[in-house]
Amino acid sequence: MDEKIIQIEGLSFTYPDGHQALSDVSLAVSSGETVAFIGPNGAGKSTLLFHLNGILRSNNGAVKVLDLPIKEKHLKWIRSKVGLVFQDPEDQLFSPTVFDDVAFGPINMGCTEEEVRRRVKQALRQVGMSGYESRSPHHLSVGEKKRIAIATVLSMSPEILVLDEPTSNLDPRGRWELIELLRELPLTKLIATHDLEMVQTLCERTVLLDQGRVVADGPTHRVLSDLSLLAAHGLAPPIP
């Protein structure tokens, strides 16, 4: 149970335009954990997530997934183990039909046609969207798009699910349905979000980032009850 599934050691990252998004971030995630990454806009949450499957790679190679460092030769394997769901489902869903989108990952993994069909069916069932195979993504509601976006990575049967702002732009009902869906998925989950209510419901551990640094890392109830800490990093009303 206490196997470290993700290890990050002294990770720094500077964007090509010179903006330093992460500096000296270290943390480890155990298998089965659900971890929230919170912090103000521009704190480096998304940048950190993009490092977990090698979309962004830092100069000093400090990220290890399932004991493998993120290097060119492991990339394909790591990407099938780390399912990354982007914030905007319009970016995640790029195919003419839902089926094509959910099948994209498994096809790239080299699965047989039969296996691809099985995985698509199962992934759509897991997110409660069976029967949407031949629909076109642009006709779906935001909530439906978000679910399909999650299905597109579940079809690769990952061990780690990484989500960037999963509840943004959803109406309250869609948001609670999505939270419920995430709760039921038996995976290690890393969630970057501003939605502290979701953090409270879903995540046992919370990491607070600001200006590319880890400011706090601990049990959710402790981080979220420290109002002066939250206020100092723009996550709660200022303390008078």
Place this chain on the structure above:
Amino acid sequence: MKHAFIDKYSNLDSFIHRLDPRTRILTTLAFVLAVMVTPPTAWLAFVLYFALIASLILLAQLPPRYVLQRSAVILPFVLMIAIFIPFLGQGEVSGSYNVWMWRVSVTHDGLTVLWNVLAKSWLSALGLILLSSTTRFPDLLKGLERLGVPRVMVMILSFMYRYIFVLTDEVMRMRRARDSRSFGGRRLWQIRTVGNMIGTLFIRSYERGERVYGAMVARGFDGQVRTLSHLRLGRADLGFGTAFVTILLVIGLIAAVR
């Protein structure tokens, strides 16, 4: 926002809709080619082409009004190019008019060219409307791919289909944002605003492209396009294809004989 203007009516069910997309692509291509190589004075052939495509449109249960409206969309473009030809050509003059202080003559050859361009482009448009209204766009893409069109091209088309609506929405939002802050102003200033909007749209699309690529890479994309294809050519396809090409040949023969 809902849009469905590319492949409207492609979800109907008819004999034509049930054909393999490849059959429809190839027969459409054959039709357009046949129309193109027909001499402009083979009047009967054009009537027959029209009868052929019209009966297929009826067979596919497409509303004739809708087809006419869609086909009319191409007319302004064709007219803009071809309308001056009768006045500029040389040859036998079929009519001369005094317009204010100019003397304008219309040549017979020029008129033939105008008719030629109009009739052929309109017939071809009808053929393409029949194709796009009976084939769901994803199926069209699969058909093209199986016909050996390079996968990168098919992929570009598929992104176009996927994101044209997203872009349309973005333009509409930008227009609303502009209109809600714009109170007239000078023409020049307005043009500048439109320029800025186009620039913004380009940058946004470019950035979206990068994010989409990120989403593809995250799911194992390595530059090679892989797909599952499951199309089957049936007896109906063979029959329809043969019949269609035979009819085209017969029409061509009639045109050649006369």
